[in-house]
Amino acid sequence: MLLAVACQKSFIQKEPYGVLTEQQILTPKNVEGLIISAYSILNGQMDEASNAYNSPASNWSFGSVTSDDMYKGGGGTGDQNSINQMELFTVTPDTFDIGRKWLALYEGVRRANVALHALSLVKGMAPGLKAERIGEMKFLRGHFYFELKIIYNRIPYYDENTVGIKDYYVSNTKYSSAELWGKIEGDFKAAFAALPSTQADPGRPTKWAAEAYLCKTYIYQKKWSQAITAADLVINNGGYRLLKNFSATFLPQNDNGPDVIFAIQYSINDGSPKNYNGSIGDRLIPPGGPRYPRYGFERPSQNLVNAFKTDSITGLPITGNSLVRPGDYVDPRLDVTVARPGIPYKDLGILYEKSWARDAAVYGPFEAKKRVLSANSPYYLASWPYVSASNYIFIRYADVLLWKAEALIETGDLEGGRALINVIRNRAKNSNYVQNLAGTGNAAHYKIGLYTKPFTSFTQAINALRLERRLEFAAEGQRFFDLVRWGIAAPVLNSYFASESKLRGYLTGAHFVKGKNEYMPIPQSEIDLGHGLITQNPGY
């Protein structure tokens, strides 16, 4: 009894196992660990749950399914019903994915801030390295706020000086839109100033990556001349080039290749208990068929397939949503992007068939292909959760080229724009085309040509640019955000719903409300828990 009294104080003092205290974290080595964890959240995997597909890094749901490019897919409209609501624009502040994406992006903001705060306190770190690491964290914070801005628009903003829980009760209307953009720009400018031209670790952004992202923020604000300057800096100094083959960009062998400006680094079979370091947010995308698990989400629309239709002579796009029929000429990028019946699927040595398509009665015969890895690839995990080590690219060189082209056209230099569009088309033209099973020839009628004649009007030029972006970046999570920043989301999507619903009955009733659906609602949980400081977006 006496013994118990004597040691009571130490007896009820239990230190946790396997953790670093607030002091122990502040060594140069351990602060690096905080930085790594800020990168780790790029993939949208924020907890131990297996549903990072509700907060995907690739924005397949937030940027492609919400556009005229893709349907949700899966086993009927009720399967991941939240994404169905996103597709039909019937979302509410309670829609599940809207809350999950918000949580994942703010987790990124918080981790970057935690690392920045630790970097301000750490002792014994080489000053040059410390400055670089601060630049990296500002780059990441810029990235997360950029995503938040384009998805939710009116967002609470806080920085590394936010420490206590009470400091997280922040208004989302404190800053104007321009002020928020200014803060995002500020982070990329600081990153540009601090980061080196090359990085030993390909996962870390270079100064050119920061400049490219700055260019992207200018593009989204229609700051065209600043965008041109930024793009030129990247083009002239970054040492980037397009790969010879369009399809090669999406192979894991070319992860961090010369056309990659910033990408999320995926890894499989690395000892992670559930392989959550792979392409976890995209794990529902693989098609069906004999070699894949048939989750069958993110399904190309007929409208997207039609957009690839080309003139048999000029190889230029045939616009107007003209149905692609067997024998028609198409852009060769189509069969890299979309799985169509009768075309070989990757290097599996078999033809893709309609029977692979999950719930074809609802979602049609096409399946995802561009960012799906061959089931034969050693970089593909053939067991649950069926992820791959093939990186998702946030910014690739083609993006910078087309941003510059867009800025040039917007500022009146139609010819400058045409030249850059042709760079993109020329690469596609000179790529290896998908071959038939025997390997004796093209799998379909491919034809792609350059814009050989000068654009006659701004409208022609800008439409060509916008179509080129759609074809080049289909299934890369960008389309919806492009439509919104171009201000054409309402007409494009509503006419898409009108025509597409004749083929896909479930789209009946889908409607894009201008002035509302450009942005997702603020999650209800943020409003409920935000001490009354949060204002809902208009229309919700």
Next chain:
Amino acid sequence: MKKHVQGFSVLFLFLIFTSAFQAFGQNIQISGKVTDASTGQTLPGVSILVKNTTVGTTTGLNGKYSLQAKIGSKLVFSYIGYQTQSVVVSNQKIIDVVMKPTATSLGQVIVTGYMTERKRDLTGAVSVVKVGKMISQPVSGIDKMLQGRAAGVDVISSGAPGGGVAVRIRGFSTIRNDDPLYIIDGVPTTSGINLLNPYDIKSIQILKDASAASIYGSRAANGVIIITTKQGNSRNPRISFNAYTGIQSVFHLPHMLSAKEYGEAYWQASENDGITHVTNAIYGSGPSPVIPAFINTDGKQTIPSANTDWLKVIFKPAVVQSYDLSVSQGTKKKRSFFALSYFNRQGILKYTNFKRITARINSDYMLFDKIKIGENLLAGFSGSTKTETNSELNSVVYDAYKMLSIAPVYDINGNFTGNPLSDIENPLGKLYRNRNNVQKTYSLFGNLYSQYELTNGLIAKTSLGLDVSVFNFDNFNPSFQEPDAQNAVSELNVTNRTNINWVWTNTLNYDKTFAGKNSLNVLLGTEAINNSMRFTTAYRNNFPLDNLNSQVLNFGNGNSQRNSGDKFENSLISYFGKVNYSFENKYLFSATLRRDGTSKLKNYKWGTFPAFSVGWRISQEGFFHSNFINNLKFRFGWGQTGNQSIPPYVTVASYSSNPYYSNYAITGSQNSVTQGYTLTGNPNPNLKWEITTQSDVGFDLGLMKNRITITADYFIKKTKNLLFNRSLPPVVGGTNVTMWDNVGSMENKGFEFNMNYKNDPSKNFKFSVMLNVSVLRNKLTSLRTGIDFIGINPAILHIVNFDQETSRTVVGEPIASFYGYTVIGIFQSQAAADADKAQPNAVAGDFKFKDLNHDGIINDKDKSIIGSPLPKFTYSLSFNSQYKNFDASVFFIGSQGNKIYDLSRYYTDFFDLSNYNKSERTLNAWTPENKNTNVPRLSMNDPNHNDRPSTYFIHNASYLILKTLQIGYTFPKRISMKIKIKRLRIYLEATNLFTITPYSGLSPEVGLQNYTSDNRNLDIGVDRGIYPPSRTFTFGVNFNL
């Protein structure tokens, strides 16, 4: 009456005999020994008083006493649980007394926490479960011994063999963990209840109110269940054997659509959506569905079409068996009890199973007449093959609801197959593949103790309790390819977990009677508790073979290996004291104080928990004369108890690496990552104890020679500083979006009534009736500013509810109330639908929802509390009878006013997920020709979102269940003794013979989704396809040698 006369005449003869030798007026030294009449054991602590004087003493640990008394004076021997005896002092120096246990329950000894008390002296609310009766019945575990047996005690359990159990005493005093504290032979445990062999149990006492429970301070807020195991108590070795075997079956299966009906419903749903040429990959395209010979979509002819009733496929009648053998013996110097048991219950869900093997040794030894040492030890093994149920995802029962009837169980090659359009694994295939995945627990539980009598009435005791368990689970998932669901490579997950908990308790107990009228019992003690847990997991895949012998890690692909591991520890130190005082057995008083320090809290480690109670046995008063009322006691108690049931370390800031979300391939490597550190949580160093304050007023009444006993209690239980892992604004990020905090207060008020009636025991036909009624009103009374409600963690909502928010806990309402929209009808015409501007997407046949805030739009603000899973009252009724050698018993339980959220309808009543089978309710869906229905029109698109959480899912689930019906026969001794058996009884029992309920699901006893999750109390009464209870017919035998 006959017995009384006999006892009296013996005493009379004794008096005459002794008076012959008496020499009056002389003070002599007397010593002697007091023993138990039935066991011959010495009795310590017996109070001895010289009548009409203040001279007295108590017997020591060895049962001996000595005192001085005058010849001719009268010695009064009294002891709890025994008939008081008087002996006239003659000139003999040694007076040994043999005491007889009292027959009435009032004299019954109750273990109330570090001490024992007589039931008649109790001032707190304590229920005693009559174990003696129960062991002649087939009981599989503690839950079955508690259900319906005591007022105010609610037992929720899974129908699965070895499944979870949740016992709720007087409602829900907290949010996270409302499990009571179990004290088995003085050792606290919250786990391990499944491993206890019911036949080893001697008594179960339930301390319900704070005045009784607060001696257990920090962990007593949810009530305390004290379990005492058996000791040897007969001079001659006693061997007893109990065995039973039974057959269990499922008794109420819902009906799903047949292959033909589903096709027709699919066509109807498509046509409702305006599709004119309906197509389906299986049923073809045309004016109506066609059932093909084969259902493959790949053109092959390997999967013949069928009409499978998948629910019937996964269930089967199953055997349960139990064997228990014990040997016991007790002498003055040594007592021992040894028991072996084997229990095996096959599940009614195929390939599920639970088995338990236990061995127990309880013994004690008396040394030097002053020291007693002993131990109570259980070594146990349990093995359980389980499957997930009551979940939206991965639940095999729900999958059977969802699998299309047209899919056959096997393809033409005899392999498990399924529906080529759906991702559901063949439910039977899933059960079969899981058949060898046994979750094994090895356990050592018990205590070693020693007690020493310092002086008369003062006993020091020290006890070291151990609760050690080792858990092992080798979970193998073979590779398979059904038409859609698949597992490309076989996988083995190995989990090993070790829990080591110890408790060291030291007490001083002083028991003395002064002047014959004042009885005082003082207890002082300290306790130190340490709990530790560690686990490791390991994984490999791609095993060359699927057989059981291949399921070792080394046989898998080394490149796929993964592992994880962690450790946790927490401790508690306590000081406590208790005083019981009674005056003339009439005025009773008790006070308790306990102080606890916990490692789980940081700035507020210590909590102090006081309690007191008073009682008045008015029936002992001189003025109280009634032949009708034999006993009447009023009781009042007040006290505080604490709760610190939170994970360890939540008050400390730290950083750690989590393999799921901290690491990153920064180097660009495609198969290795660099370690990262994330915040472990949002620490709250100012977290405080949760405190429950309870007042209880009650009475105990005995009528007609105590043949009728009534106990009634009313209580108010208020909890403040509710511990909850509250949600923070999501801007803090998704990894740590919660923080442990003291968030609000909760109130439980209730009324409990227990009545027993026994008829005249001298009659040939003996019977007894017991009625329990419990009324409970629970509500959340406050939440701190900034928190509007307590919801379920979204990650859990996803897995178990498929993101449907079914329940919320809000101020002014009971815990886990159902939350959603209110359906006020179905639009009966397109004109009516068009007229409703609040639901722009609605068409005829869709639900009309109530616009609660009249803002002309149906949105989140139109959701409200739409029902509660908590009943208005619960009751149980049992009837036991005996006629000559036959005995019979009947046991009913009932619940009134509880609701169920039938979430199984989310998939089965709506066509949003069209490739899953639907309930037969959809045959009654709204059509222009069938308007008199509550089932909305079928639609693939459901633009009105008819499947949103609403009153459509809420159903009345009141029930009355005939739990058990038993008939037994005890062979006459003259027959059984021929085969040297003292007592031989056989019986037949039926359980769940009938259920009266309006609920249409598998069973109104839905239970919890999960019995261990932090959210288990926030998600009550939601049906997602449960493991149903079974109807069982059992044959059993009890015999004693």
